Amino acid sequence: MNDVDIAVVGGGIIGCLVAREITDRDPHCRVALLDRDVVAGGASRRSAGLHFPRGGTERVRRMSAHSQAVYAQLAQDDPTLPIHALTMHMLTADADRVERTYLPSAEPERVGQVPGDLIAVPQGTGVWTGRGCQYADVGALTEALARRLRRRLALREAIRVTAVDAGPSGVSLGLSTGGVLNASRAVIAPGPWIADPAWEPLVKPLGARVKKIVALHVDQEPGEDDGVTVFEDEDAFLLPLRHRGHWLYSYTCQEWDVDPDGLAQGLSAKDLTEAVESLRRYAPSLAGRTTAGRVFCDAYSPTREPLVRTLDDGGRIVFAGAANGSGYRLAPAIAAETADLLHIPSSRRNAA
Numbered sequence: 001m002n003d004v005d006i007a008v009v010g011g012g013i014i015g016c017l018v019a020r021e022i023t024d025r026d027p028h029c030r031v032a033l034l035d036r037d038v039v040a041g042g043a044s045r046r047s048a049g050l051h052f053p054r055g056g057t058e059r060v061r062r063m064s065a066h067s068q069a070v071y072a073q074l075a076q077d078d079p080t081l082p083i084h085a086l087t088m089h090m091l092t093a094d095a096d097r098v099e100r101t102y103l104p105s106a107e108p109e110r111v112g113q114v115p116g117d118l119i120a121v122p123q124g125t126g127v128w129t130g131r132g133c134q135y136a137d138v139g140a141l142t143e144a145l146a147r148r149l150r151r152r153l154a155l156r157e158a159i160r161v162t163a164v165d166a167g168p169s170g171v172s173l174g175l176s177t178g179g180v181l182n183a184s185r186a187v188i189a190p191g192p193w194i195a196d197p198a199w200e201p202l203v204k205p206l207g208a209r210v211k212k213i214v215a216l217h218v219d220q221e222p223g224e225d226d227g228v229t230v231f232e233d234e235d236a237f238l239l240p241l242r243h244r245g246h247w248l249y250s251y252t253c254q255e256w257d258v259d260p261d262g263l264a265q266g267l268s269a270k271d272l273t274e275a276v277e278s279l280r281r282y283a284p285s286l287a288g289r290t291t292a293g294r295v296f297c298d299a300y301s302p303t304r305e306p307l308v309r310t311l312d313d314g315g316r317i318v319f320a321g322a323a324n325g326s327g328y329r330l331a332p333a334i335a336a337e338t339a340d341l342l343h344i345p346s347s348r349r350n351a352a
């Protein structure tokens with residue numbers, strides 16, 4: 001008999017929500033959640049944590065709607081969770097874009113200006129507002145989820161998975177301790193560590209790549225009512241991180257094929273210059289208040305839709321991730337698709 005029914009590898013927001021979804025659906029399922037670090041030590045800890053109700057494809061819009069409902073339920077069930085509702089404004093020169101990509105439930109509405117005096121709207125650019133936006137302290141939320149999961153499963157931190165081998169009766173996972181964990185099935189939720197030698201040959205055919213993500217910290221305290229502004233045409237946003245007492249400006253850095261273990265050198269002169277120039281176009285008064293930020297990376301799929309796929313012929317190993325810089329906002333839907341792929345019926349849902 002295997003040690004556990006399902007091993008989930010990776011204790012970020014995606015791995016934790018996958019483990020939660022499995023144990024919600026089947027409380028008798030024996031699950032182990034393993035991380036080479038403490039939980040939430042990867043991309044999730046660095047995340048800006050913005051959820052906006054949009055998607056570039058029908059599947060991502062569905063995932064966005066599902067995830068929004070799950071986070072709303074979590075926040076309602078436990079108001080102490082670090083999930084914060086936000087007002088939202090969107091800027092774009094493409095008048096149809098908001099209609100095309102935002103969920104109808106966002107009820108997008110064209111308005112004249114962004115409230116306050118921070119945003120300078122470029123000529124020819126329209127401003128919209130909408131509903132359903134929130135942001136989270138993703139690291140703290142992941143830890144809170146992991147704390148609850150401890151009662152339901154075996155949480156193994158500082159245990160690195162060094163090998164993954166599928167056989168006729170299950171999956172054997174080699175561990176950094178020298179031991180082996182035998183599971184009937186395994187979920188790999190590695191965040192940007194897609195090239196870990198333990199699963200690199202299995203994951204490579206998916207065609208995912210790792211891109212650097214850079215966000216600036218702006219030394220100005222947001223007000224209680226300040227909301228997020230999304231610059232649709234640049235894939236950038238200005239977010240009031242109230243829990244940290246500063247604004248965050250996220251812009252699209254185009255540095256590809258980076259190594260998550262090699263990003264500790266911090267913000268480079270090039271990162272800072274590019275990001276400040278981008279911010280200056282929309283919020284010139286803040287551009288001089290940015291001398292710091294956060295740098296990490298995420299896995300991106302060829303289609304820009306998250307990947308939830310089996311990796312072996314027997315369907316025992318499932319990959320969940322490559323969420324294209326949207327792994328927080330789509331994690332609940334990724335978790336649901338993963339549980340579906342593992343054939344765990346949602347009718348057995350029995351939330352603790």
Ligand SMILES: Cc1cc2nc3c(=O)[nH]c(=O)nc-3n(C[C@H](O)[C@H](O)[C@H](O)COP(=O)(O)OP(=O)(O)OC[C@H]3O[C@@H](n4cnc5c(N)ncnc54)[C@H](O)[C@@H]3O)c2cc1C
Binds near residue numbers: 013041
């Ligand atoms: C600066 C920044 C800003 C972002 N902003 C947003 C945003 O506003 N909204 C949004 O939706 N998304 C955002 N993202 C993206 C989002 O944070 C990620 O998509 C998400 O956190 C990925 O979650 P994950 O669980 O897949 O990965 P991770 O949190 O990286 O978790 C993967 C885990 O796997 C573990 N692991 C790796 N290898 C092994 C191994 N061999 N054995 C055991 N464990 C292993 C790691 O230790 C890690 O804890 C941002 C990302 C960054 C970096």
